[in-house]
Amino acid sequence: MNWYSTIFEMIDMRSFSNLWYWIALAVVWSSASHWVLGVPFDMVLRARRVGGQAEQDLQDITRVNVNRMLYIGRVSGLWILGLSCFVLSALAMLGFHYEVEFAQAVFLLGFPMSFVALLNLSTARLIEAEQPQGELLHKRLSRCRLYTQLIGALAIFVTALWGMYQNLSIGVLG
Numbered sequence: 001m002n003w004y005s006t007i008f009e010m011i012d013m014r015s016f017s018n019l020w021y022w023i024a025l026a027v028v029w030s031s032a033s034h035w036v037l038g039v040p041f042d043m044v045l046r047a048r049r050v051g052g053q054a055e056q057d058l059q060d061i062t063r064v065n066v067n068r069m070l071y072i073g074r075v076s077g078l079w080i081l082g083l084s085c086f087v088l089s090a091l092a093m094l095g096f097h098y099e100v101e102f103a104q105a106v107f108l109l110g111f112p113m114s115f116v117a118l119l120n121l122s123t124a125r126l127i128e129a130e131q132p133q134g135e136l137l138h139k140r141l142s143r144c145r146l147y148t149q150l151i152g153a154l155a156i157f158v159t160a161l162w163g164m165y166q167n168l169s170i171g172v173l174g
Helices: 004-010 020-034 041-050 054-098 101-130 135-173
Strands: none
Touching: 020 041, 020 101, 020 135, 041 054, 041 135, 054 101, 054 135, 101 135
């Protein structure tokens, strides 16, 4: 007996019916909403609640991450944009034109995350221009987190719908 076929019969390796894909989807969006501009959101809550050194730490880590993101964007932003567009276009073409389910799954993870990356870059530019402190900084980071969560909720909803459609159509046809 071929042990490869036994394993693949026991564990469905298609993306949308695989539990590990859904766990990865949850981890990606949970991490994206926790790390706002590379700053853990619990630091924002602690700075708002405690102030003092926690507030100074929040301002310092935000400044470092904003400067880092904007430096990367200014130095190699066009290359990153071009490569990202190429990869997302290739995944979309492979996934939806050639019906490669793995490419569909990766596209449904990556495409919404590109909007989160643009949101983070926009927020970083806003923070650099305003140099907010205290409550205004908390507001900027909280708003970025809220928009990230909204993008994530919509992405999870669309992915779940597409995944159910794929599983039902393959179950009916297969």
